[in-house]
């Protein structure tokens with residue numbers, strides 16, 4: 466008997482919009498207002514920060530120790546509430562002719578401003594927390610201003626839940642406050658039904674542009690049945706080990722489709738590589754246009770569109786895979802990959818320039834095109850939805866070198882070996898499937914997480930929080946995944962993936 470728990474979770478429903486010409490202009494105007502508001506709030510913070518720094522410097526110059534001066538000087542940092550209060554007094558109004566800093570504010574929804582002020586608060590907090598070491602994941606830089614044409618065009622609207630201004634009209638229209646009804650490309654049937662049954666309440670909507678399209682991501686509080694146990698079918702299939710890679714997107718310890726053994730290897734569609742030719746052509750065309758010309762704008766839009774299409778295809782393929790894994794098995798076991806470390810800049814830093822920059826840059830592209838971190842993130846929340854569990858295998862577990870049948874370790878596994886040959890028991894198997902079987906056998910179940918939250922375990926999340934410092938030993942170069950060599954410490958560390966090392970330097974015969 467499958468036991469279902471009804472829980473309230475936050476879930477986003479994303480729709481592609483099909484706006485009219487007039488609405489397109491409106492959407493751009495809203496995004497512009499949000500950008501202005503974010504920059505306005507950030508400027509207030511930066512000014513306060515500079516004021517604080519100037520006072521500290523002045524105090525330090527007068528002979529006070531710098532540490533003491535830093536503690537002594539107090540400058541209040543304007544937050545959303547104070548920024549908004551000051552803004553309300555200074556905004557002006559173009560309708561009455563009152564002069565001000567943004568007299569056009571009434572042309573857009575007020576939440577454009579409010580949510581952008583909140584976002585500036587969040588950006589500032591992220592930077593500070595990261596600086597203090599209170600934030601996991603990679604370092605967050607000093608908040609930057611948004612620049613038209615460079616930043617992501619987006620804005621977020623909220624509403625009163627009791628008087629919903631954000632709502633679906635039929636299945637094909639989304640009503641946005643003040644903007645009116647915008648037609649949807651896809652159907653809103655699923656969300657509409659949930660709302661009608663009283664199982665979903667719309668909280669907010671984020672509208673953003675990606676390439677040539679506008680999207681609405683509707684954030685909804687949903688009463689969802691989350692099963693805490695796998696179904697009989699899932700239980701019957703047990704644990705699946707997933708080895709994420711570049712050659713194939715994923716190798717599985719047992720096929721996705723039980724009847725078809727070929728589905729143990731999920732091909733990597735390499736969307737970026739497929740679009741590379743068209744992209745190169747579009748980029749060449751862009752490079753040949755005159756700056757500031759209408760043709761340049763058109764060429765730029767074409768490049769953006771191609772990139773966006775790659776991203777969309779990649780995402781839909783990954784969603785399909787992760788859903789099949791989460792619904793098809795009781796336990797999904799993955800390896801704990803440090804994607805940020807693996808794809809560290811090929812160029813390196815000024816002090817430590819990288820080697821083999823081109824190969825490494827190309828490998829980075831391939832890894833990121835396969836999107837292992839996104840797969841992991843989706844598996845984390847989807848296993849929570851479908852009654853399965855996510856198991857995570859230690860990053861230093863030598864999954865590629867070990868024989869999945871007898872445990873023998875091949876110390877000299879060469880990177881080009883596509884097949885794993887065991888010299889002890891004679892096993893002969895695709896190397897990635899061998900690795901996947903090891904992962905299935907060795908992964909421990911990750912501690913349960915709050916459903917709908919994208920955090921896998923308290924020690925490491927999808928952002929790569931808690932990274933063992935040793936991973937940086939080899940400057941993040943050429944690392945697909947490091948495996949533990951402690952068991953045979955006399956040997957040099959082995960790299961596990963064939964693409965982990967760049968191909969040996971090509972030397973023309975006869976030249977040397």
Ligand SMILES: [Zn+2]
Nearest residue numbers: 868871887890
């Ligand atoms: Zn063996």
